[in-house]
Amino acid sequence: MITPMIIPTVTSAEDVKKILSDSILSSEYITFDLQTWMPQPYRWRSIELSSPTTFDGQQPVLFEINNIDLPTATWRWKISLPEHPEITFDDLRAGKWPKPTEEELEARGNALELAQRVHDKLDIRPLTTAILIRQFREGKEGSD
Protein backbone atom coordinates (compact mmCIF):
# COMPACT_ATOMS: atom_id res chain seq x y z
CA MET A 1 0.00 0.00 0.00
CA ILE A 2 1.31 3.44 -0.86
CA THR A 3 1.19 5.43 2.34
CA PRO A 4 0.70 9.17 2.05
CA MET A 5 2.70 10.98 4.70
CA ILE A 6 1.49 14.00 6.59
CA ILE A 7 3.48 17.23 6.54
CA PRO A 8 3.90 18.82 9.98
CA THR A 9 1.02 21.19 10.54
CA VAL A 10 1.17 24.93 10.28
CA THR A 11 3.35 26.43 12.96
CA SER A 12 1.63 28.28 15.74
CA ALA A 13 1.84 32.00 16.34
CA GLU A 14 4.50 31.53 18.95
CA ASP A 15 6.77 29.98 16.31
CA VAL A 16 6.81 33.24 14.40
CA LYS A 17 9.94 34.98 15.60
CA LYS A 18 11.79 38.15 14.79
CA ILE A 19 15.18 38.14 13.25
CA LEU A 20 17.47 41.12 14.06
CA SER A 21 14.93 42.50 16.47
CA ASP A 22 14.81 46.26 17.05
CA SER A 23 16.59 46.97 13.82
CA ILE A 24 15.42 48.46 10.59
CA LEU A 25 16.33 45.17 9.00
CA SER A 26 14.12 43.19 11.32
CA SER A 27 11.73 40.77 9.73
CA GLU A 28 9.60 37.90 10.86
CA TYR A 29 10.44 34.37 10.06
CA ILE A 30 8.74 31.13 10.92
CA THR A 31 10.44 28.31 12.72
CA PHE A 32 9.77 24.79 11.58
CA ASP A 33 10.55 21.67 13.42
CA LEU A 34 13.61 19.62 12.53
CA GLN A 35 11.64 17.21 10.41
CA THR A 36 10.75 19.89 7.88
CA TRP A 37 14.38 20.75 7.19
CA MET A 38 15.41 17.19 6.54
CA PRO A 39 15.78 16.45 2.83
CA GLN A 40 12.69 14.48 2.05
CA PRO A 41 10.61 13.84 -1.02
CA TYR A 42 7.33 15.64 -1.43
CA ARG A 43 4.77 14.38 1.01
CA TRP A 44 1.09 14.28 0.33
CA ARG A 45 -1.22 15.77 2.88
CA SER A 46 -4.93 15.89 3.30
CA ILE A 47 -7.04 19.04 3.21
CA GLU A 48 -7.68 18.46 6.92
CA LEU A 49 -5.03 20.43 8.75
CA SER A 50 -5.35 18.58 12.01
CA SER A 51 -2.24 16.46 12.51
CA PRO A 52 -3.06 12.77 12.96
CA THR A 53 -3.75 11.09 16.27
CA THR A 54 -0.42 9.93 17.62
CA PHE A 55 1.26 8.68 20.75
CA ASP A 56 4.65 10.20 19.85
CA GLY A 57 5.69 12.41 22.72
CA GLN A 58 8.01 15.39 22.43
CA GLN A 59 11.38 13.85 23.34
CA PRO A 60 9.94 12.03 26.32
CA VAL A 61 11.87 10.27 29.05
CA LEU A 62 11.38 6.57 28.38
CA PHE A 63 10.52 3.92 30.94
CA GLU A 64 9.68 0.26 30.48
CA ILE A 65 8.07 -2.31 32.75
CA ASN A 66 6.88 -5.86 32.15
CA ASN A 67 3.35 -5.55 33.40
CA ILE A 68 0.98 -3.28 35.23
CA ASP A 69 -1.82 -3.88 37.68
CA LEU A 70 -4.71 -1.91 36.26
CA PRO A 71 -8.05 -2.31 38.03
CA THR A 72 -9.87 -3.22 34.82
CA ALA A 73 -12.62 -5.78 34.37
CA THR A 74 -10.08 -8.13 32.76
CA TRP A 75 -8.05 -8.04 35.94
CA ARG A 76 -11.04 -8.42 38.26
CA TRP A 77 -12.82 -11.24 36.47
CA LYS A 78 -11.08 -14.53 36.06
CA ILE A 79 -12.91 -17.17 34.05
CA SER A 80 -12.38 -20.77 34.92
CA LEU A 81 -14.04 -23.30 32.64
CA PRO A 82 -12.63 -26.76 33.42
CA GLU A 83 -13.36 -28.06 29.92
CA HIS A 84 -11.93 -24.94 28.30
CA PRO A 85 -8.98 -23.68 30.35
CA GLU A 86 -7.76 -21.55 27.41
CA ILE A 87 -10.86 -19.31 27.46
CA THR A 88 -10.32 -15.92 29.10
CA PHE A 89 -12.69 -13.22 30.23
CA ASP A 90 -11.79 -11.16 27.16
CA ASP A 91 -12.66 -14.07 24.86
CA LEU A 92 -16.12 -14.19 26.37
CA ARG A 93 -16.41 -10.39 26.23
CA ALA A 94 -15.47 -10.53 22.54
CA GLY A 95 -18.21 -13.10 21.98
CA LYS A 96 -15.72 -15.93 21.35
CA TRP A 97 -17.50 -18.79 23.07
CA PRO A 98 -15.72 -22.12 23.16
CA LYS A 99 -16.94 -24.91 20.92
CA PRO A 100 -18.74 -27.52 23.05
CA THR A 101 -16.90 -30.77 23.61
CA GLU A 102 -18.45 -34.10 22.61
CA GLU A 103 -19.30 -34.84 26.26
CA GLU A 104 -21.05 -31.48 26.55
CA LEU A 105 -23.02 -32.08 23.36
CA GLU A 106 -24.06 -35.51 24.64
CA ALA A 107 -25.05 -34.11 28.05
CA ARG A 108 -27.04 -31.37 26.32
CA GLY A 109 -28.84 -33.96 24.18
CA ASN A 110 -29.67 -36.03 27.26
CA ALA A 111 -30.97 -32.97 29.10
CA LEU A 112 -33.21 -32.01 26.18
CA GLU A 113 -34.54 -35.55 25.92
CA LEU A 114 -35.27 -35.63 29.67
CA ALA A 115 -37.00 -32.25 29.50
CA GLN A 116 -39.16 -33.50 26.63
CA ARG A 117 -40.16 -36.59 28.63
CA VAL A 118 -41.07 -34.48 31.67
CA HIS A 119 -43.04 -32.14 29.45
CA ASP A 120 -44.99 -35.02 27.89
CA LYS A 121 -45.61 -36.70 31.24
CA LEU A 122 -46.91 -33.62 33.02
CA ASP A 123 -48.78 -32.23 30.00
CA ILE A 124 -47.30 -28.79 30.58
CA ARG A 125 -49.01 -26.07 28.62
CA PRO A 126 -48.15 -22.40 28.53
CA LEU A 127 -49.95 -20.40 31.20
CA THR A 128 -51.71 -17.79 29.10
CA THR A 129 -53.82 -14.91 30.42
CA ALA A 130 -56.96 -16.57 29.05
CA ILE A 131 -56.24 -19.78 30.97
CA LEU A 132 -55.50 -17.83 34.15
CA ILE A 133 -58.78 -15.92 33.93
CA ARG A 134 -60.69 -19.12 33.30
CA GLN A 135 -59.01 -20.77 36.29
CA PHE A 136 -59.92 -17.88 38.58
CA ARG A 137 -63.49 -17.71 37.29
CA GLU A 138 -64.22 -21.42 37.30
CA GLY A 139 -61.90 -22.43 40.12
CA LYS A 140 -60.34 -25.12 37.96
CA GLU A 141 -57.90 -25.53 35.14
CA GLY A 142 -59.55 -24.77 31.84
CA SER A 143 -58.85 -26.29 28.52
CA ASP A 144 -58.52 -24.67 25.10
Add this chain to the structure above:
Amino acid sequence: MNLLQVIVELRHSKPLKLFTPYEDLYRLLAGKELPERQAPLPGFELTISEKRMRIVVDPWHTAIFLGDVPNKGYCVDNVMTVFRKISDLVTLPPLSRLGERSFWVEESQLNFNELVTSYKTKIYKPINIAEESIDVGASFVLASGEYRANILFGPMESPQLESVLAFKPPKLPKVATFVDVDFYIKKEQEELAERMLRDFVNSGLDYASEQSKKIVSLLEEGQ
Protein backbone atom coordinates in the same frame (compact mmCIF):
# COMPACT_ATOMS: atom_id res chain seq x y z
CA MET B 1 -11.94 -7.37 10.49
CA ASN B 2 -9.23 -7.82 13.08
CA LEU B 3 -8.37 -4.88 15.25
CA LEU B 4 -4.57 -4.63 15.56
CA GLN B 5 -3.92 -1.47 17.51
CA VAL B 6 -5.63 1.57 18.98
CA ILE B 7 -4.32 4.99 19.99
CA VAL B 8 -6.45 7.34 22.05
CA GLU B 9 -4.99 10.83 22.26
CA LEU B 10 -6.12 13.85 24.23
CA ARG B 11 -4.58 17.05 22.94
CA HIS B 12 -4.61 19.89 25.43
CA SER B 13 -5.07 23.59 24.87
CA LYS B 14 -2.66 24.43 27.70
CA PRO B 15 0.37 22.50 28.94
CA LEU B 16 -0.15 20.10 31.82
CA LYS B 17 0.82 21.68 35.15
CA LEU B 18 3.08 18.73 35.82
CA PHE B 19 5.50 20.03 33.19
CA THR B 20 5.54 23.74 34.03
CA PRO B 21 6.61 23.82 37.69
CA TYR B 22 9.01 26.78 37.30
CA GLU B 23 6.39 29.01 35.68
CA ASP B 24 3.87 28.03 38.34
CA LEU B 25 6.30 28.64 41.19
CA TYR B 26 7.39 31.98 39.72
CA ARG B 27 3.77 33.07 39.22
CA LEU B 28 2.88 31.97 42.74
CA LEU B 29 5.80 33.68 44.46
CA ALA B 30 6.42 36.72 42.24
CA GLY B 31 2.77 37.35 41.47
CA LYS B 32 3.43 37.76 37.74
CA GLU B 33 4.29 35.73 34.68
CA LEU B 34 7.87 34.71 33.93
CA PRO B 35 9.43 37.37 31.66
CA GLU B 36 10.65 34.69 29.26
CA ARG B 37 8.75 31.58 28.39
CA GLN B 38 10.48 28.45 29.61
CA ALA B 39 10.50 25.28 27.59
CA PRO B 40 8.28 22.75 29.37
CA LEU B 41 9.94 19.74 30.98
CA PRO B 42 10.27 16.64 28.80
CA GLY B 43 7.35 14.25 28.60
CA PHE B 44 6.96 10.77 30.04
CA GLU B 45 6.55 7.53 28.12
CA LEU B 46 5.91 4.20 29.76
CA THR B 47 5.97 0.95 27.80
CA ILE B 48 4.27 -2.05 29.36
CA SER B 49 5.75 -4.85 27.31
CA GLU B 50 3.55 -7.80 28.34
CA LYS B 51 0.36 -5.85 27.76
CA ARG B 52 1.81 -4.33 24.56
CA MET B 53 0.68 -0.98 25.88
CA ARG B 54 2.29 2.45 25.91
CA ILE B 55 1.25 5.50 27.94
CA VAL B 56 2.50 8.94 26.98
CA VAL B 57 2.01 12.02 29.11
CA ASP B 58 3.69 15.14 27.85
CA PRO B 59 3.05 18.86 28.17
CA TRP B 60 0.58 19.05 25.30
CA HIS B 61 -0.96 15.64 25.04
CA THR B 62 -1.88 12.50 26.89
CA ALA B 63 -2.08 9.29 24.90
CA ILE B 64 -2.60 5.60 25.33
CA PHE B 65 -1.44 3.08 22.82
CA LEU B 66 -2.84 -0.45 22.84
CA GLY B 67 -1.00 -2.98 20.70
CA ASP B 68 -3.27 -5.81 21.75
CA VAL B 69 -7.01 -5.23 21.57
CA PRO B 70 -8.96 -8.45 22.02
CA ASN B 71 -12.27 -6.57 22.05
CA LYS B 72 -13.86 -3.15 22.37
CA GLY B 73 -14.64 -3.56 26.07
CA TYR B 74 -10.97 -4.20 26.84
CA CYS B 75 -9.99 -1.03 25.01
CA VAL B 76 -12.57 1.20 26.72
CA ASP B 77 -11.81 -0.35 30.10
CA ASN B 78 -8.04 0.20 29.86
CA VAL B 79 -8.28 3.70 28.41
CA MET B 80 -10.68 4.83 31.13
CA THR B 81 -8.62 3.27 33.91
CA VAL B 82 -5.38 4.89 32.75
CA PHE B 83 -6.92 8.33 32.27
CA ARG B 84 -8.59 8.06 35.66
CA LYS B 85 -5.21 7.30 37.26
CA ILE B 86 -3.52 10.23 35.49
CA SER B 87 -6.38 12.55 36.48
CA ASP B 88 -5.88 11.51 40.11
CA LEU B 89 -2.36 12.94 39.94
CA VAL B 90 -2.87 16.01 37.78
CA THR B 91 -5.88 17.90 36.47
CA LEU B 92 -5.93 17.49 32.71
CA PRO B 93 -6.21 20.89 30.99
CA PRO B 94 -9.10 21.70 28.63
CA LEU B 95 -9.05 19.79 25.36
CA SER B 96 -8.31 21.10 21.91
CA ARG B 97 -8.66 17.76 20.14
CA LEU B 98 -9.75 14.25 20.94
CA GLY B 99 -8.61 11.48 18.60
CA GLU B 100 -8.84 7.72 18.30
CA ARG B 101 -6.82 5.94 15.66
CA SER B 102 -7.30 2.29 14.95
CA PHE B 103 -5.62 -0.17 12.57
CA TRP B 104 -7.69 -3.01 11.12
CA VAL B 105 -6.74 -5.90 8.84
CA GLU B 106 -8.64 -8.44 6.85
CA GLU B 107 -6.70 -11.40 5.52
CA SER B 108 -6.99 -11.85 1.77
CA GLN B 109 -7.13 -15.14 -0.06
CA LEU B 110 -5.67 -13.40 -3.12
CA ASN B 111 -1.97 -12.83 -3.65
CA PHE B 112 -0.65 -9.27 -3.43
CA ASN B 113 -0.80 -8.53 -7.19
CA GLU B 114 -4.33 -9.90 -7.45
CA LEU B 115 -5.39 -7.78 -4.49
CA VAL B 116 -3.87 -4.66 -6.10
CA THR B 117 -5.80 -5.46 -9.28
CA SER B 118 -8.97 -5.86 -7.25
CA TYR B 119 -8.41 -2.40 -5.72
CA LYS B 120 -7.84 -0.87 -9.12
CA THR B 121 -11.08 -2.33 -10.42
CA LYS B 122 -13.22 -1.44 -7.40
CA ILE B 123 -11.80 1.90 -6.27
CA TYR B 124 -10.42 3.63 -9.37
CA LYS B 125 -11.61 4.39 -12.86
CA PRO B 126 -9.59 2.60 -15.57
CA ILE B 127 -7.27 5.51 -16.31
CA ASN B 128 -3.63 5.11 -17.40
CA ILE B 129 -2.00 5.82 -14.08
CA ALA B 130 -4.27 3.40 -12.24
CA GLU B 131 -3.88 0.69 -14.89
CA GLU B 132 -0.08 0.92 -14.82
CA SER B 133 0.34 1.04 -11.05
CA ILE B 134 1.90 -1.88 -9.20
CA ASP B 135 0.71 -0.73 -5.76
CA VAL B 136 -2.17 1.44 -4.65
CA GLY B 137 -3.57 3.10 -1.54
CA ALA B 138 -6.59 5.27 -0.91
CA SER B 139 -7.25 8.14 1.46
CA PHE B 140 -10.56 9.76 2.31
CA VAL B 141 -11.70 12.38 4.79
CA LEU B 142 -15.19 11.68 6.07
CA ALA B 143 -17.52 13.65 8.30
CA SER B 144 -19.89 12.12 10.79
CA GLY B 145 -21.83 14.82 12.56
CA GLU B 146 -19.30 16.96 14.38
CA TYR B 147 -16.64 14.24 14.08
CA ARG B 148 -14.12 13.79 11.28
CA ALA B 149 -12.38 10.64 10.14
CA ASN B 150 -9.23 10.28 8.05
CA ILE B 151 -9.43 6.87 6.47
CA LEU B 152 -6.49 5.28 4.70
CA PHE B 153 -6.59 1.82 3.24
CA GLY B 154 -4.80 -0.44 0.83
CA PRO B 155 -3.30 -3.86 0.22
CA MET B 156 -0.32 -4.88 2.32
CA GLU B 157 2.05 -7.79 2.64
CA SER B 158 3.16 -8.92 6.08
CA PRO B 159 6.58 -7.11 6.09
CA GLN B 160 4.91 -3.74 5.40
CA LEU B 161 2.19 -4.52 7.90
CA GLU B 162 4.81 -5.31 10.51
CA SER B 163 6.57 -2.02 9.82
CA VAL B 164 3.50 0.08 10.65
CA LEU B 165 2.87 -1.65 13.98
CA ALA B 166 4.65 -0.66 17.18
CA PHE B 167 4.29 -4.14 18.68
CA LYS B 168 4.42 -7.20 16.47
CA PRO B 169 1.36 -9.39 17.01
CA PRO B 170 1.90 -13.17 17.30
CA LYS B 171 0.39 -13.78 13.86
CA LEU B 172 0.04 -11.59 10.80
CA PRO B 173 -1.61 -12.47 7.49
CA LYS B 174 0.67 -12.81 4.45
CA VAL B 175 -1.55 -10.53 2.35
CA ALA B 176 -4.28 -8.32 3.75
CA THR B 177 -6.36 -5.23 3.35
CA PHE B 178 -5.13 -2.69 5.85
CA VAL B 179 -7.44 0.07 7.12
CA ASP B 180 -6.29 3.01 9.23
CA VAL B 181 -9.12 5.07 10.72
CA ASP B 182 -8.32 8.29 12.55
CA PHE B 183 -11.57 9.41 14.17
CA TYR B 184 -11.37 12.78 15.86
CA ILE B 185 -13.09 15.90 17.01
CA LYS B 186 -11.67 19.36 17.54
CA LYS B 187 -12.70 21.07 20.74
CA GLU B 188 -12.73 24.66 21.91
CA GLN B 189 -11.20 24.53 25.33
CA GLU B 190 -13.59 21.85 26.50
CA GLU B 191 -13.13 20.34 29.95
CA LEU B 192 -12.60 16.60 29.95
CA ALA B 193 -15.46 14.57 31.40
CA GLU B 194 -15.28 10.84 32.03
CA ARG B 195 -18.59 10.17 30.30
CA MET B 196 -17.53 12.17 27.25
CA LEU B 197 -14.30 10.20 26.92
CA ARG B 198 -16.03 6.85 27.36
CA ASP B 199 -18.65 7.71 24.72
CA PHE B 200 -15.97 8.96 22.35
CA VAL B 201 -13.85 5.80 22.62
CA ASN B 202 -16.93 3.63 22.12
CA SER B 203 -18.28 5.54 19.15
CA GLY B 204 -14.82 5.85 17.56
CA LEU B 205 -14.37 2.09 17.55
CA ASP B 206 -17.93 1.47 16.34
CA TYR B 207 -17.45 3.94 13.51
CA ALA B 208 -14.06 2.52 12.50
CA SER B 209 -15.37 -1.04 12.62
CA GLU B 210 -18.35 -0.13 10.43
CA GLN B 211 -16.22 1.71 7.85
CA SER B 212 -13.64 -1.08 7.71
CA LYS B 213 -16.36 -3.66 7.11
CA LYS B 214 -17.84 -1.53 4.33
CA ILE B 215 -14.45 -1.27 2.60
CA VAL B 216 -13.81 -5.00 2.82
CA SER B 217 -17.29 -5.92 1.60
CA LEU B 218 -16.84 -3.54 -1.35
CA LEU B 219 -13.58 -5.25 -2.25
CA GLU B 220 -15.03 -8.72 -1.85
CA GLU B 221 -18.04 -8.03 -4.10
CA GLY B 222 -17.96 -10.27 -7.12
CA GLN B 223 -14.81 -12.11 -6.06
